[in-house]
Amino acid sequence: MTSNAGDKGLLIVLSGPSGVGKGTVCSMLRKLAPELVYSVSATTRSPRAGETEGDNYFFTSKDKFRSMIEKDELLEWAEYVGNYYGTPRSFVRDTINAGKDIILEIEVQGAMKVKQKFPEGVFIFLMPPSLDELKNRIETRGTETDESIRNRLSVAVDEIRLLEHYDYAVVNDQVETACSRIRSIITAEHCKRERIMPYVNSWMEEVR
Numbered sequence: 001m002t003s004n005a006g007d008k009g010l011l012i013v014l015s016g017p018s019g020v021g022k023g024t025v026c027s028m029l030r031k032l033a034p035e036l037v038y039s040v041s042a043t044t045r046s047p048r049a050g051e052t053e054g055d056n057y058f059f060t061s062k063d064k065f066r067s068m069i070e071k072d073e074l075l076e077w078a079e080y081v082g083n084y085y086g087t088p089r090s091f092v093r094d095t096i097n098a099g100k101d102i103i104l105e106i107e108v109q110g111a112m113k114v115k116q117k118f119p120e121g122v123f124i125f126l127m128p129p130s131l132d133e134l135k136n137r138i139e140t141r142g143t144e145t146d147e148s149i150r151n152r153l154s155v156a157v158d159e160i161r162l163l164e165h166y167d168y169a170v171v172n173d174q175v176e177t178a179c180s181r182i183r184s185i186i187t188a189e190h191c192k193r194e195r196i197m198p199y200v201n202s203w204m205e206e207v208r
């Protein structure tokens with residue numbers, strides 16, 4: 001959904017532990033809600049099979065990543081299980097200034113940094129139906145080494161503890177249902193921000 005002319009778009013942050021299904025939910029949202037814009041992050045991790053430059057991530061060296069930090073080109077960045085991840089600032093700024101809604105799919109440390117800088121953002125935490133199911137999902141995805149799975153699961157509980165700092169929790173039981181919940185949140189946030197009082201006042205003038 002795009003905002004009224006002249007208004008800024010929403011900055012939506014989708015976080016949650018590794019393997020909960022953030023990427024899967026975002027892929028389906030891309031189909032169901034093509035008007036939403038997706039922020040592509042920079043990372044120092046290696047591409048997985050099937051991942052492409054500029055679509056999944058901007059894959060960068062540690063030196064290049066440090067230079068992006070020094071030049072203040074990142075809205076936020078974090079170190080996550082041995083690699084750096086960060087959100088290019090200019091794309092986010094240009095998108096919301098153009099009145100379009102943008103989604104950042106990022107981990108919790110980065111989300112909290114965005115919240116400090118941009119408290120008017122919409123912060124959504126994607127929850128697994130259970131910790132066993134989270135483990136099952138990250139294992140069956142088949143992309144991580146045993147060590148990476150252990151590291152990712154070991155930070156998951158601390159990540160879930162930060163849930164209270166988010167505006168919404170969405171359980172990813174079924175992908176379609178989770179997408180529908182997220183779309184409802186976006187619609188509600190637009191309704192909350194629309195300046196309806198001028199319209200209401202003009203109707204009231206007519207009935208007076």
Ligand SMILES: Nc1ncnc2c1ncn2[C@@H]1O[C@H](COP(=O)(O)OP(=O)(O)OP(=O)(O)O)[C@@H](O)[C@H]1O
Binds near residue numbers: 022023
């Ligand atoms: N609702 C769901 N029900 C069952 N399986 C799911 C569901 N959502 C995602 N999955 C599966 O769980 C695995 C992890 O999903 P995904 O890669 O989207 O997670 P992620 O949160 O983006 O992980 P990461 O943070 O590591 O990138 C995938 O194999 C995906 O197909």
Ligand SMILES: Nc1nc2c(ncn2[C@@H]2O[C@H](COP(=O)(O)O)[C@@H](O)[C@H]2O)c(=O)[nH]1
Binds near residue numbers: 085086109
């Ligand atoms: N703080 C940030 N976290 C990010 C960003 N882009 C992705 N992520 C998160 O990192 C983990 C690991 O991702 P993976 O692709 O290696 O599985 C996951 O939680 C992502 O959401 C970012 O720009 N900043």
